[in-house]
Amino acid sequence: MKEYKPFVKDLQALVAGFQGRNDLQWKEKAISSINGLASHELRSRVPLEERRSSGAFFTDTLLGSEILNSYKLTFGNRVVFYDPACGAGNLLISAKSHYEKQLSQKRVRLEVSGTDIHSEFIDASKLRLSIFDLLHQNPAKDYSEQFIVTNGLQPNLFYESATHIFTNPPFNQIEASRSIKWATGKVSAAALFIDAIINNTNPGTEIIAILPDVLRSGSRYQKWRAHVSKYCEIDNIKLLGQFDSFTDVDVFSVMLKKKNLATEESNHDWNTSVVNPSKVSDFFDVSVGTVVDNRDPHEGIKRPYLISRGLKGWTELRHTDLKRKHKGKMIKSPFVVVKRTSRHGDNHRAIATLVVMPEPVYVDNHLIVLKPLKGGIKACKKLLKSLKSQSTDKWIDDQIRCRHLTVKVVAEIPFFDL
Numbered sequence: 001m002k003e004y005k006p007f008v009k010d011l012q013a014l015v016a017g018f019q020g021r022n023d024l025q026w027k028e029k030a031i032s033s034i035n036g037l038a039s040h041e042l043r044s045r046v047p048l049e050e051r052r053s054s055g056a057f058f059t060d061t062l063l064g065s066e067i068l069n070s071y072k073l074t075f076g077n078r079v080v081f082y083d084p085a086c087g088a089g090n091l092l093i094s095a096k097s098h099y100e101k102q103l104s105q106k107r108v109r110l111e112v113s114g115t116d117i118h119s120e121f122i123d124a125s126k127l128r129l130s131i132f133d134l135l136h137q138n139p140a141k142d143y144s145e146q147f148i149v150t151n152g153l154q155p156n157l158f159y160e161s162a163t164h165i166f167t168n169p170p171f172n173q174i175e176a177s178r179s180i181k182w183a184t185g186k187v188s189a190a191a192l193f194i195d196a197i198i199n200n201t202n203p204g205t206e207i208i209a210i211l212p213d214v215l216r217s218g219s220r221y222q223k224w225r226a227h228v229s230k231y232c233e234i235d236n237i238k239l240l241g242q243f244d245s246f247t248d249v250d251v252f253s254v255m256l257k258k259k260n261l262a263t264e265e266s267n268h269d270w271n272t273s274v275v276n277p278s279k280v281s282d283f284f285d286v287s288v289g290t291v292v293d294n295r296d297p298h299e300g301i302k303r304p305y306l307i308s309r310g311l312k313g314w315t316e317l318r319h320t321d322l323k324r325k326h327k328g329k330m331i332k333s334p335f336v337v338v339k340r341t342s343r344h345g346d347n348h349r350a351i352a353t354l355v356v357m358p359e360p361v362y363v364d365n366h367l368i369v370l371k372p373l374k375g376g377i378k379a380c381k382k383l384l385k386s387l388k389s390q391s392t393d394k395w396i397d398d399q400i401r402c403r404h405l406t407v408k409v410v411a412e413i414p415f416f417d418l
């Protein structure tokens with residue numbers, strides 16, 4: 001990752017240039033360097049192939065914070081967060097900004113530690129954590145002993161001293177070692193990381209992980225899921241949809257707590273413990289188009305007419321040549337239409353189009369209409385993103401096998417606010 005070195009140099013200069021928090025220019029740079037900048041620099045400097053081969057995709061600090069918000073962690077009088085594949089330290093920064101103040105009020109120090117195979121990331125982590133301290137009125141600590149370059153799949157002392165693991169491990173496919181009982185051949189590195197975490201941490205350790213959805217839903221990982229349930233209690237699973245707008249992989253978060261004693265291999269249902277806080281009908285009025293073309297007379301005002309045939313999914317429709325007279329309900333933009341029937345070979349189950357037309361339209365009954373209760377075009381765009389996610393496809397597949405969607409099913413689809 002030598003391409004990342006110039007960013008590390010910038011961070012070094014920032015730490016060296018600290019002359020007090022009143023230096024607003026310094027403060028501005030410091031805030032951006034502990035937020036999105038580390039990921040931006042990674043994307044712009046390191047070629048995608050190289051990032052893929054070591055599974056280097058950093059978690060947005062805001063997503064990290066949002067995930068911590070959804071779990072209730074237990075803290076004793078010693079709190080140590082460890083990320084075995086820490087990248088530039090984003091998740092540890094999230095943990096610090098989330099809990100440090102709260103814990104210091106109880107006189108508990110929050111410690112963080114991290115490992116990664118790339119020295120540039122470890123350097124960036126140390127410097128970014130120091131910048132975090134400087135920004136938050138703490139003397140900058142020397143993090144040399146807390147961050148080291150090593151393979152996080154191997155045992156190390158950080159595992160033993162951790163009270164909490166917060167990680168988004170690499171997702172690339174690697175060869176499972178012979179000692180692994182739940183798989184052979186190539187598997188997701190993320191599954192191996194959870195296995196290593198379970199093997200190396202103490203009972204009671206709380207593990208919050210961001211993982212690829214295939215581990216939750218794929219039949220290939222059934223044995224892995226049973227293995228995890230044997231050694232850990234499983235708290236809420238949260239579907240997060242696509243990892244970020246640059247990375248087309250669906251992810252979920254889960255909190256695990258390592259058990260004192262392994263129990264019987266259990267088949268904990270990784271689907272029913274999903275907390276889906278909202279569904280499509282919480283944000284959209286869902287109905288079926290009112291025009292039955294071969295039955296309804298061509299009477300009334302002539303308006304643009306939307307039909308399913310030829311309608312392109314995942315686009316914005318601003319004009320249609322097709323018009324028709326009708327006496328029924330007209331619909332004003334913006335809204336989303338979903339095809340009731342997807343064809344064989346379609347990649348997605350609920351194929352949606354955003355309609356932004358200057359005048360009201362009639363909609364054919366082969367389309368389902370989703371009108372935002374509030375939020376206009378912005379809400380519609382979020383809906384399109386959510387409907388396009390693999391999690392939606394999987395959810396629909398689990399509900400109905402046939403290719404025909406109903407208003408009831410569409411209304412119940414989980415809404416992933418991505």
Ligand SMILES: C[S@@+](CC[C@H](N)C(=O)[O-])C[C@H]1O[C@@H](n2cnc3c(N)ncnc32)[C@H](O)[C@@H]1O
Pocket residue numbers: 054055056057058059060083084085086087088089090091115116117118121150151152153167168169170171
């Ligand atoms: C998906 S990134 C996540 C980084 C960080 N946890 C975050 O969320 O921003 C995975 C990280 O794992 C590192 N990595 C890959 N294989 C590793 C291994 N065997 N041991 C330690 N780190 C590894 C990569 O260099 C990369 O920084």
